[in-house]
Amino acid sequence: MNIETVTSQEISAKIDLKTKPLGALGALEKLAFQIASVQNTLSPELVKPHIIVFAASHGIASQGVSAYPSEVTPQMVLNFIGGGAAINVFTRQHGIRLLLVDAGVDYDFGKNERLIDAKVGYGTRSFTNQPAMTAVECQQCIEKGAELVKEVKASGCNVIGFGEMGIGNTSAASAIMSRLLNMPIAECIGKGTGLSDAQLSQKTAILTTALEAHREVANDPETVLATFGGFEIGMMCGAMMEAARQGMLVLVDGFIASVSYLCAFKMDSSIQKYAVFCHQSNEKGHRLLLESIGAEAILKLDMRLGEGTGCALAYPLLQSAVAFLNEMASFESAGVSQKE
Structure with missing residues (x-):
């Protein structure tokens, strides 16, 4: 041949x-x-486009770093299952298959044909004084993400996007970014789901203290991911790396997804060739992250929703490029x- x-x-x-x-x-x-x-x-x-949304709960959410309570995470997963979220609307509009994954939500969903059960645990621990994940849990996330992508690839798909849902995950992502890029935490965080100025100051103080508590932790990507990350961030990281290994186009969503990409890139820089950065989030740290890795996003719509929405909105532009x-x-x- x-x-x-x-x-x-x-x-x-x-x-x-x-x-x-x-x-x-x-x-x-x-x-x-x-x-x-x-x-x-x-x-x-472009064949059989997919977007996978990974959902997980975060222990850091109990520290008051989000404008929304942690129970919003399972509530939004149920909204995804019901077809009522933004990502449902946009994937339907553009003919993209949507897969929903419970990576580690603090809730029992039972058996549901519209939700893939890949639960590593019932949410991470608060990384204020202990690692969010064990090394074993982090590796499980990376492996499960890879397994899911292998299954999608077997269906004939050659272009795949990734999104997430997890109250508290902007804090986890900001901490990872701060450590891996050696940037002050204040440069990496924003208002997330809509914090007030006072709440943002509190979030900054909490994350500053947490980073100080882990100052002796090694700066390799897997250790940083385990220390500060979430099950959905780890799973997305593994999924992105596997998609690149499979020769697929990797559609990167907003801030959280870009931090997952950053972890993947630090583990295997060859992913860069396959990555398409779909939109620049309105989250403060995203612009700096993209600049630091020399990436340029296709869209800039002042969005900060996550869910893979940027991937779905950018996909028609990929179709136009091919056409x-x-x-x-x-x-x-x-x-x-x-x-x-």
């Missing part, structure tokens, strides 16, 4: 010779180049004179 080998120069030439001025389609041209490169073809296609590359005429085929 002959395996197609396409060079970067061939992909660039196909893009440049379309009936348009050089670079006139802007970011769509970068997307088309990336997709064609990942798929190693001049005629890429112009495959269907738009070249100067030669259209008989159009090129720039002199």
Whole structure:
């Protein structure tokens, strides 16, 4: 069997010779180049798109770091199951298959055909004075995320996005970002689900104290993930790494998903080739995180919802990038004179 080998120069030439001025389609041209490169073809296609939403409870939520109580996490999972959340609306709109995963919610959902039970535990511990997860739990998360992606890949899917739900997870993500990027915690946190200025000050103080309590912890990504992370963050990290290993396009949502990506990138930098950053969150630390890893998001809509909503909204732009590359005429085929 002959395996197609396409060079970067061939992909660039196909893009440049379309009936348009050089670079006139802007970011769509970068997307088309990336997709064609990942798929190693001049005629890429997007097949059976999926978004997986991982949900988990966080012990840190009991410390008053969120505007919402921790019981909102299972309540929102039930809303996902019922089809009433934003991610349900957008995936239906764009023909994306949505998978819901209980990574570790502090609630018994029972058997439900619309919810995948991958529960590692009933929420993490508060990392104010102990690690959020054990090393074993963290590894379980990474492995379970990988297993789920292998199953999705077996269905024929080649493009997959990731979202999350977990009250308190912006605090977990901010702490991870602070440690892995060596940034002051105040630069990494924002108002999350809508904190007041006073609540934000309290959140900053709590996380500052927590980071100080773990100052001796090693700075390798798995240890930092276990110390401050959540079951959904760990599972998403494992899922992203496996998707890249499988040669799939990895759609990265907002702040929490980008922190999962950061952990994955620190473990295996080859994921970078496959990652599409779908939107820049309104969460304060997200812009700095993207800048620090040299990433640029497709959309900037001042959103801070999570759930994978940015992936669903950006997906039609990936479709447009593929469509112009495959269907738009070249100067030669259209008989159009090129720039002199």
